[in-house]
Amino acid sequence: MTKxxxxxxxxxxxxxxxxxxxxxxxxxxxxxxxxxxDETPKHRKMGGASRWWLxxxxxxxxxxxxxxxxxxxxxxGNAANIVADIAHKAGASAVHCIRHxxxxxRNAEKELTVLLGNDVELVRHDGNYxxxxxxxxxxxxxxxxxYTPFWKALSAQMPPHEPAPVPQKIPAPDExxxxxxxxxxxxxxxxxxxxxxxxxxxxxxxxxARGRVDAFVDKATxxxxxxxxxxxxxxxxxxxxxxxxxVSPAYVWHRMxxxxxxxxxxxxxxxxxxxxxxxxxxxxxxxxxxxxxKFDDFPWRDFRSSEVRYDFDRWTKGQTxxxxxxxxxxxxxxxGWMHNRVRMIAASFLIKHLLIDxxxxxxxxxxxxxxxxxxxxxxNWQWVSGTGIDSNMFxxxxxxxxxxxxxxxxxxIRKWVPELADLDDPYIHDPEEFGRKPNGYPAKIVGHKQGxxxxxxxxxxxxG
DNA sequence: TTGCATTTTTT
DNA sequence: AAAAATGCA
Numbered sequence: 001m002t003k004x005x006x007x008x009x010x011x012x013x014x015x016x017x018x019x020x021x022x023x024x025x026x027x028x029x030x031x032x033x034x035x036x037x038d039e040t041p042k043h044r045k046m047g048g049a050s051r052w053w054l055x056x057x058x059x060x061x062x063x064x065x066x067x068x069x070x071x072x073x074x075x076x077g078n079a080a081n082i083v084a085d086i087a088h089k090a091g092a093s094a095v096h097c098i099r100h101x102x103x104x105x106r107n108a109e110k111e112l113t114v115l116l117g118n119d120v121e122l123v124r125h126d127g128n129y130x131x132x133x134x135x136x137x138x139x140x141x142x143x144x145x146x147y148t149p150f151w152k153a154l155s156a157q158m159p160p161h162e163p164a165p166v167p168q169k170i171p172a173p174d175e176x177x178x179x180x181x182x183x184x185x186x187x188x189x190x191x192x193x194x195x196x197x198x199x200x201x202x203x204x205x206x207x208x209a210r211g212r213v214d215a216f217v218d219k220a221t222x223x224x225x226x227x228x229x230x231x232x233x234x235x236x237x238x239x240x241x242x243x244x245x246x247v248s249p250a251y252v253w254h255r256m257x258x259x260x261x262x263x264x265x266x267x268x269x270x271x272x273x274x275x276x277x278x279x280x281x282x283x284x285x286x287x288x289x290x291x292x293x294k295f296d297d298f299p300w301r302d303f304r305s306s307e308v309r310y311d312f313d314r315w316t317k318g319q320t321x322x323x324x325x326x327x328x329x330x331x332x333x334x335x336g337w338m339h340n341r342v343r344m345i346a347a348s349f350l351i352k353h354l355l356i357d358x359x360x361x362x363x364x365x366x367x368x369x370x371x372x373x374x375x376x377x378x379x380n381w382q383w384v385s386g387t388g389i390d391s392n393m394f395x396x397x398x399x400x401x402x403x404x405x406x407x408x409x410x411x412x413i414r415k416w417v418p419e420l421a422d423l424d425d426p427y428i429h430d431p432e433e434f435g436r437k438p439n440g441y442p443a444k445i446v447g448h449k450q451g452x453x454x455x456x457x458x459x460x461x462x463x464g
Numbered sequence: 465t466t467g468c469a470t471t472t473t474t475t
Numbered sequence: 476a477a478a479a480a481t482g483c484a
Contacts, residue, residue, distance in 0.1 A: 139484060146470065146482055228472080268471075344472070383471085392480050396473050403473090452474090 002028035003093035004173050008083050008112075009034045010105065012098040012128055012245035013061045014206045015068070017163035019125040020096040021170075027094060029173040032065060032072050033086055034058060035079040036185055041104045044287070044374060047367035048189060049336035053204050055187035057244050060205025062182075070170035074180040080108045084115035086177050094121045098245070101133050101277045102374045103284035130160050130249050130270070133277035143282050145389045150275050151268055158267075159257065160250035194334070201335045202240065202370065209241035213255050220256045224265040230328075230339040231411035236266070239371035240337070242273065249273065276375035279389065287378040288359060290387040298387075299458050300357040311354050311445055315346075316364055318417070321444035323428060324404035325349045327416035334416075336370030341407055347384040348398040353451035355458060358385035395459060397452050404429040417441070 005024035009032060015021060024030045036054075038045040046054060062072040075082045087095050095116060099109070113122045126132045136153050137143055144150035189195055203211060216236040219226065226234025241247050249270055256263045256270075280286050290296055301308045314320055318329035328342035338346070343365075350361045362381040366372045382388030386396070404413070410428050414421045419440040420428050431437040432444055446454075 138482085142483095144482085148470065149483060151471095265471095272471085341472080389482095391470080395478060398472095399474070 004028060004087075004090045005030050006083060006087045006090070006092045006095040007032040008079075008095050008097040009061075009072075010079075010097070010100055010245075011243060013057045014209075014246050014248070015061075015064050015166045016206065017127065017165075017248040017251050018098070019127040019164070020098050020123070022164055022167065023123060023125060024094075024096045025167045025170055029171045030070060031086065031090060031092070031173055031177065032070060032170075033083060033177075034061075034072060034074055035082050036074070036076040036187075037079040037108075038076075039078050040080070040108050041102070044102070044104065044366075047369070047372055049198075049368050049370040050372050051187040052189060052195065052198055052336070053202070053240055053244060053370040055182065055185070056202075056204035057246060058182055060207065064206060065170065068167065068170040070172055071176065072179070073177055074182055074185075076180060076185065080112040080115055084112060084120075087116060087120045090173065090175075090177060092120055094123050096123045096125065098127050099124045100128070101281055103280070106284075127248060127250075128245050129274045129277055130154065130253065131157060131274060133274065133281050136274075136278065143278055144275075145279075145282075147272070147275055147390055150278065151271050154271055154274060155267070158253065160253050163248060163251040163254060197334050198336060198370075201337075204240070204244070204246070206246045209238070209247035212236060212238050212241060213247060213252060217255055220263040220266045221261050223263065223269075227265070227269070228341050228407045230342050230407065230409050231415075235339065237337070239373075239376075243371045243373045243376075272379075273373075273376060276373070276379040279379050280375045283389070286382065287362065287374055291382055291389040292387050292392070294462050295385075295387040298357075298462050299355075301355045303357070303360065308354075308356065312350075312356055312360060314442070314445060315350050315354060315356075315361075319442045320349065321432065321442045322349060322400045322404075323413045323417055323420055323431065324400050324409050327409070327413045330416045332365075332368050336368065338369075339412070341403075342409075342412075343380070344384060345398055345400050345403050347381060349400055351385045352397045352455040353400075353446055353448070355451075355455060358382065358387065395456065397455055399448060399452075401430045401433075401448060 005028045007021055007024045007030050065071050083095060116122055131154055219234050222234055256266060283291060318326035320326055325346050328338050328346040332338040347361055350356050351358050358381045362377055365377055383391050386392060410425045413428050419438055423431055423436055427434045427436045
């Protein structure tokens with residue numbers, strides 16, 4: 001006799017290469033459950049863009065499950081409590097999940113083990129990363145702090161496993177637990193215009209993820225240069241799909257490699273996901289705490305001052321007077337995503353030129369990115385700010401104007417800052433300097449030289 | 465301990 | 476050419 005299996009889903013919303021699903025299917029009838037949990041993550045509950053994505057991803061997953069004779073059970077509240085309750089009421093013998101390494105999920109997994117008691121087993125599977133986080137260590141057995149040696153150690157263990165197929169059929173229980181209605185969760189924004197743009201831009205769900213992979217395979221060899229050119233469509237745009245687990249990194253790895261091509265630069269980028277997990281496993285508080293604690297005394301401009309909040313507000317709205325920064329921030333607001341090269345420029349501008357604490361920027365990205373990921377977002381913000389374990393490069397202050405020219409961002413600016421659309425290169429990168437600033441476009445918040453010198457002076461204060 | 469290395473840079 | 480500190484073998 002086989003007993004009910006609970007499949008507890010979080011950021012692993014796929015049917016293929018899903019080890020928790022495979023294990024559940026082999027053991028008995030499966031009840032797939034997703035819990036919308038705004039309690040467990042505390043202040044890290046999903047932001048607006050992530051919620052939009054989640055809505056569509058869950059809808060797509062439910063449709064996929066129904067094709068296989070199953071369905072998705074939706075509940076909201078404390079995930080550990082609810083999953084335990086469902087498991088007990090269904091008389092389940094096991095709960096299967098994919099492990100997640102955000103500190104709140106690690107806690108919840110521990111709590112769930114206790115709540116399930118002796119009769120129900122919690123089986124945690126790995127599968128959202130190329131190697132199990134924590135398994136890649138230095139010669140002396142410590143976790144890596146620096147990316148390059150981490151990459152070398154991990155890539156020596158590649159390729160990953162062959163991706164597992166979608167199960168033919170997912171056995172259903174005789175009785176389904178009660179489920180909420182997705183539409184009642186209010187995950188979609190009240191602004192219909194924004195939702196319209198998002199729907200044009202993205203197809204959440206496993207099928208959409210596969211489509212992005214297909215579209216990127218032929219571009220992957222150009223990635224080494226293409227990743228720096230925001231005007232061109234040469235990046236994978238897989239980040240939100242990977243974040244929500246709609247596709248496994250092992251599948252992406254296998255699709256991109258082979259055929260004797262060199263796609264190393266892209267693979268390195270993919271491995272940054274693994275690296276970021278390796279960091280938050282060492283430093284669970286990485287999202288809110290400087291890894292280099294001398295930065296705790298850094299003289300950030302005081303956010304209680306209305307002038308500083310006003311500058312921050314202009315940054316969020318893409319009104320800084322720096323076209324490349326503004327284009328990026330407006331792309332983010334419109335589409336829930338920003339080209340990575342521009343993310344670096346925009347982040348550097350907030351931290352160095354505006355001298356605003358990186359945590360304010362990270363918070364904004366957390367709310368507005370549809371790929372918002374605790375590990376990746378924190379690691380990248382701390383990398384730019386120089387507060388991270390992996391860099392001490394505060395004095396690397398990106399020059400937004402030369403970056404804009406260097407990476408040929410003219411068309412990118414034309415697309416996202418329409419009031420500058422009529423300007424030719426090179427004027428469009430710095431209209432103020434060339435005396436071509438249209439009236440509708442703001443003056444620079446702070447001059448480049450002035451901002452740079454202020455940042456260097458602030459850095460000196462914590463050096464001694 | 466030593467020596468080499470460190471995602472994306474700047475002037 | 477310099478910035479500049481610490482990880483890693």
